[in-house]
Amino acid sequence: MAGGRFSLDLARPSRQHWLGYVLLTPAVLLIAAIIVYPLFVSIDLSFQNVGIARLDQPRRPFTLANYERLFSSPDFWNACWVTLKLILVVTSACCVLGLATALLVNNRFRGRSVARLLVAMPWAVPEVIAVVIFAWIFDSSFGLMNWVFLSLGFIDRTINWFSDPDAAFAVVATTMIWKGYPFVSIMSLAGLQSIPEDYYSAARVDGANALQRLRFITLPSLMPVIGVTTVLVMLWIFRDFSIIYVLTGGGPLKATQTLSIMTYEQAFSFFRMGYASAVGVVTLVICVVAAKLTMRRAPDTL
Amino acid sequence: MKQSLPARLVLYASVILTCAILVFPIYWLVITALSQPDQLRQLPPKFWPDEPRWGVFAKILAERPIFLWLGNSALAALGAVSISMVVSVLAGYSLSRFRVRGGESLGLFILTAKMLPATLLVIPLFGIFRMTGLIGSMWSIILAHATLIIPFTTWMLKGYFDTIPRELEQAAMVDGCSPLGALFRVILPVSAPGLAATALYGFVLSWSDYAYARTFLTNVQDNWTANLGITTMKGEYISNWSDISAASILVALPILAVYLFLERYLVGGLTAGSDK
Numbered sequence: 220m221a222g223g224r225f226s227l228d229l230a231r232p233s234r235q236h237w238l239g240y241v242l243l244t245p246a247v248l249l250i251a252a253i254i255v256y257p258l259f260v261s262i263d264l265s266f267q268n269v270g271i272a273r274l275d276q277p278r279r280p281f282t283l284a285n286y287e288r289l290f291s292s293p294d295f296w297n298a299c300w301v302t303l304k305l306i307l308v309v310t311s312a313c314c315v316l317g318l319a320t321a322l323l324v325n326n327r328f329r330g331r332s333v334a335r336l337l338v339a340m341p342w343a344v345p346e347v348i349a350v351v352i353f354a355w356i357f358d359s360s361f362g363l364m365n366w367v368f369l370s371l372g373f374i375d376r377t378i379n380w381f382s383d384p385d386a387a388f389a390v391v392a393t394t395m396i397w398k399g400y401p402f403v404s405i406m407s408l409a410g411l412q413s414i415p416e417d418y419y420s421a422a423r424v425d426g427a428n429a430l431q432r433l434r435f436i437t438l439p440s441l442m443p444v445i446g447v448t449t450v451l452v453m454l455w456i457f458r459d460f461s462i463i464y465v466l467t468g469g470g471p472l473k474a475t476q477t478l479s480i481m482t483y484e485q486a487f488s489f490f491r492m493g494y495a496s497a498v499g500v501v502t503l504v505i506c507v508v509a510a511k512l513t514m515r516r517a518p519d520t521l
Numbered sequence: 522m523k524q525s526l527p528a529r530l531v532l533y534a535s536v537i538l539t540c541a542i543l544v545f546p547i548y549w550l551v552i553t554a555l556s557q558p559d560q561l562r563q564l565p566p567k568f569w570p571d572e573p574r575w576g577v578f579a580k581i582l583a584e585r586p587i588f589l590w591l592g593n594s595a596l597a598a599l600g601a602v603s604i605s606m607v608v609s610v611l612a613g614y615s616l617s618r619f620r621v622r623g624g625e626s627l628g629l630f631i632l633t634a635k636m637l638p639a640t641l642l643v644i645p646l647f648g649i650f651r652m653t654g655l656i657g658s659m660w661s662i663i664l665a666h667a668t669l670i671i672p673f674t675t676w677m678l679k680g681y682f683d684t685i686p687r688e689l690e691q692a693a694m695v696d697g698c699s700p701l702g703a704l705f706r707v708i709l710p711v712s713a714p715g716l717a718a719t720a721l722y723g724f725v726l727s728w729s730d731y732a733y734a735r736t737f738l739t740n741v742q743d744n745w746t747a748n749l750g751i752t753t754m755k756g757e758y759i760s761n762w763s764d765i766s767a768a769s770i771l772v773a774l775p776i777l778a779v780y781l782f783l784e785r786y787l788v789g790g791l792t793a794g795s796d797k
Binding site: 236238239240242243245246247249250253254255256257258260261264272273274275320323324326328330334336337338339340341342343344345346347348349350351352353354355356358360361363366370397454457458460461464465478479480482483486487492495496499500502503506507510 | 561736
């Protein structure tokens with residue numbers, strides 16, 4: 220990304236500038252209309268006592284009540300905690316599984332291209348369909364998972380996956396891991412293929428075994444890719460709506476209610492759009508700050 | 522390096538085992554669709570149905586407007602991707618080639634816009650679409666999906682244009698091409714793979730949306746997208762997993778086909794800009 224961008228040394232610079240602005244105009248206008256303006260509206264809403272957002276009516280008086288209520292609400296802190304737990308569990312599992320599968324299919328063997336397709340296939344399954352699959356696998360009466368656990372002797376009575384808070388959290392995490400690891404796998408595989416073969420030959424000449432080559436060549440070379448990918452996975456979990464909402468709706472007892480689910484519930488189940496906007500604005504701020512902190516060195520790639 | 526026989530066996534065994542476990546949920550979806558509904562209510566489960574009921578797909582197509590849902594999803598994706606591509610190609614090219622005042626901050630804003638939670642943006646969009654009467658129409662979903670797609674496509678295309686040598690335009694302009702002509706006659710044709718990858722990625726983003734469809738389209742059944750239709754089935758049909766699985770397969774099929782046949786492009790789009 221470095222060096223000499225935005226410059227075209229041929230031809231008249233004045234004309235080039237002019238064209239540059241013209242080319243940007245449609246995007247700027249559209250982004251202003253459908254992203255920037257709505258963003259301002261939601262920030263504005265978060266400072267008003269609004270039930271259902273009606274833009275054709277005069278705005279309500281300015282108030283900080285939504286934010287005061289938010290920070291003193293146990294539901295908000297619960298949602299923060301659930302989001303954090305989900306991020307920790309799902310991100311680490313996705314990274315381990317994604318990296319392991321990428322290393323596996325990076326080997327040379329017959330049928331490698333098919334194996335690569337299969338390993339990353341869940342990426343192409345729409346989230347709602349993934350929810351259908353796992354809701355059925357974890358069905359309380361005839362689901363496969365209860366049968367497997369019973370047969371293996373892990374449990375002696377069927378688990379009611381969607382009415383027990385910890386079990387429901389586990390189901391949500393499992394679904395998200397299955398949907399999320401292929402992205403890490405795809406990115407790591409691309410990173411693996413860009414490591415020069417010479418590194419490995421040199422290491423072999425020096426007598427490094429397979430484990431040492433992994434530890435001292437593969438992992439360090441992959442670090443930048445893994446860093447970016449981890450942040451992207453975290454942001455995805457932060458903002459994801461469909462998996463949790465369709466699977467559990469945030470329940471039971473708010474055990475799977477993340478900040479995103481809380482925002483949506485407040486806005487469209489309880490019709491407290493001012494309060495919901497406040498939750499959403501806080502979520503966005505946390506997202507941006509977290510991403511900036513973790514990506515200080517390479518903000519370009521986000 | 523040649524591997525020893527035991528090493529090869531271990532490798533093949535672990536590849537097969539890994540693929541089997543990870544793809545099993547998709548296999549199970551297919552098996553569930555093909556099983557008789559009453560067979561699903563007995564344990565131990567059957568991993569291959571006695572008589573696969575291939576007729577389930579015809580049955581579900583007759584009972585549910587699946588083609589209408591798929592058509593709506595395709596229309597939303599097509600509309601949102603077309604709008605996004607037009608503005609992103611121009612903007613990406615401008616950001617890649619010209620020094621524009623405010624260009625850097627625009628780029629930064631677009632990066633930040635990728636982090637916008639849909640659950641936040643959906644609230645003001647709901648208000649705006651209600652005021653303008655767009656709620657329930659396909660335009661509401663097309664514009665909402667464009668908010669998801671534009672930040673990605675602009676940045677992906679800028680990255681792609683960055684990899685195309687400037688000498689190409691310079692040569693074209695020496696030969697008498699205008700700067701705009703150079704973009705359309707030289708740069709865009711050589712960027713075809715990048716444009717395809719970007720458009721495909723936008724298509725996947727639109728096809729996967731549920732939040733916007735649920736919020737804007739729930740009350741207008743004729744405009745339901747595939748994902749919205751499936752979730753309404755899940756709500757009412759808790760017991761009939763066979764039908765719901767069959768419908769799910771039909772909905773997932775287009776995107777799985779895109780993945781299986783155009784994987785190279787999709788992956789190229791995903792990884793673009795991350796390894797730099």
